[in-house]
Amino acid sequence: MTMAFLDPAALSRPVYQSLADQIARAIADGRLANGAQLPPHRILAHELKISVQTVSRAYEELIRRGLVSGETGRGSFVRRQEPASDVPYLEERPGETIDLSILKPVCETMHLDRMKAVLAEMAVDLPASAALSFRPNVIFPGHRAVAVEWLRHCGVEASPGNVILTNGATAGMTVAMMSAASTGTVIATETLGHHTLVPLASYLGLKMAGVAIDDEGMVPEALAALCRQEDVRAVFLQPSPINPSASMMGLARREALIAVARENALSIIENDPLGPLIEDRPPPVAALAPERTLYVTTFTKSVLPGLRTGYLVAPDRLMPAVANRHLVSHWIATPLLAEVASRWVRDGTAMDLVRWQRKALARRQATVAEMLAGIDHRAHPMGLHVWLPLRSRTEEEVFVAQARLRGVALAPGRSFQIGRDEHPAVRIAVGSASEAELKAGLRVVAGLYHAAPEPLLLAI
Structure with a gap:
């Protein structure tokens, strides 16, 4: 042996x-x-x-x-090792690993202090319904009114009756998919999409179809062609730079995709976990096509990771289905977290933290631009990550493995692939580590990128 x-x-x-x-x-x-x-x-x-x-x-x-x-x-x-695509992020952080794999906002002691303060406040005047009631209509009428205020910050106008409180974006996505399509039908999405979509669709009895993308996201002509070939009922979009390639979809592209959706009677699921974080962006798809868009947002990516609560906005025709599917799959959002979010929206804390996050991410993206100067990469000045294209899937696997051996965890591009189109790359999260760790991790990334391909491959 x-x-x-x-x-x-x-x-x-x-x-x-x-x-x-x-x-x-x-x-x-x-x-x-x-x-x-x-x-x-x-x-x-x-x-x-x-x-x-x-x-x-x-x-x-x-x-x-x-x-x-x-x-x-x-x-x-x-043991048989599962493909990295099943879990793009590092499940635990052993030793001195610099974790640039998990997508989260920048956090400091100030964030914990804010949470402690609101919990102390709630200990004094917590509404009885938040602890004692099982019924969403008893607990959340006031919270839905506050949600409307927050949604305006996101660029979406909604009425309280069209808002469902959820336990974050994943719960909202699940309910939206259950409401927009039926068993055996197809939901279209970008070929670089949310890493949980394929298994989630499989569990729900739905089919995910990857649609070709370019620098702005989904190509409208490719979506139209898919609709002629398959029983497509909905299209799932991430038009803000939360998508893997960190691209921002322009207004004209959003309108073109809406036109295809209208021609083919498609519902649109818009996943917008960044909410108001990105300034000067085009209107959300939900603002342009409110009659057919299920809009999902959350506080976890823009305010605080542990604030796992959010909103799902649906048009009138889909509200009965959305309400019923949320009841059978989740019953109710966690009242305590919904109460925290509502208080922070009302007193301005949530937007204060968003503005702080914008500045923190801008500093880190400036560091990225400096450390990766001369290297082709994609990022947004206020985005949570960087997309680093590579030449092949093999190189991607080698890159991730070699970075891990050097103490840096990255997310492989194959984790986000939906359909046959391959986009070899690594995703680098900029908010999950300290600034010093981010610089050290980017130094490793730059060194690996500049290494000759032959030695890099032979290192395996």
């Missing part, structure tokens, strides 16, 4: 951790394939001149990480 993937001279204290790290790297870069058997404890201990207990601890650590399975009487084997 070969042990060429190990370097005894590179083992450091604690030895079990160092050994586990070496084996983990061999799994990550393909030198240890899915299903490969690891050396028996005693043989490996003898070869490395370490104790059997140390090897056992290393294998236990690998089992804890989900990389290895121990089978009684047979030995230890590399």
Whole structure:
């Protein structure tokens, strides 16, 4: 049994951790394939001149990480590793990893202080219905009125009766998809889309179809062609720079897509988790075609990650379906979080935090422009991430693996692919780490990008 993937001279204290790290790297870069058997404890201990207990601890650590399975009487084997597209972000943050994979706003101590303050305030005057009622119509009439105020900041005019409170954008997306299409029918979306759309559609019995994109997003002619071929009932759009390629859809493109939707009687689902974060943007699709658009927004990407509450706005004709599907799938949004959001909208805290976030992201995007100067990348001055195109899917896999070995977690482009069109790239989140960590991570990214392709590939 070969042990060429190990370097005894590179083992450091604690030895079990160092050994586990070496084996983990061999799994990550393909030198240890899915299903490969690891050396028996005693043989490996003898070869490395370490104790059997140390090897056992290393294998236990690998089992804890989900990389290895121990089978009684047979030995230890590399577990099948799921494709990175299933989870584009780092599920946990071990050691000194710089996590640039998870999309979140910039946060400082001030954000936690604001949350503590509003919770202390609520401890004094929390409405009884927020804790004691099960009925949305009892709890949320006032919250819906406040939602209308926030939606104006987003560029959307709505009446309270057309607003559903949700537990964030994911809940809103789910209800919107359930309401806009029926089992077996098609929802169209960009070929670079939300990473949960395909599995979510599968669970709901729907089909997702990727539509060709350009620098502004979905191509209207491609959507029209799909409608002639498939039973398309809705189109899912992310016209703000929350989409993977960080593109902003212009007004003319939005109007052209609306025209296709009207010609083909399509509902439009607009996912706008950034809300009012992006200044001077075109009107939301919901403002241009309110009669057919289900508009989804949330506070998690623009105000505070833990404020997992948001709004789903629907036209009159879809409101009965939206209300019923929300009841059967979620019943009610979490009243305490909805109360926090409403208080922050009323007293101006929410918009204060949005304005703060704009400045913080502008500083970080300026850092990106400096650190990635000369490298083709796509970003918005107030966006949460950077899209770095690469030449091939193989290079993408190598890039992500090599960055991870250097202590930087990135999201692979294949995580966002819907349909056959490939857009090899990595997504780099700018808000998830400190400014110093972001600079260090971007330095690694720039170094990998400038590396000659042959050495980069041989490093595997």
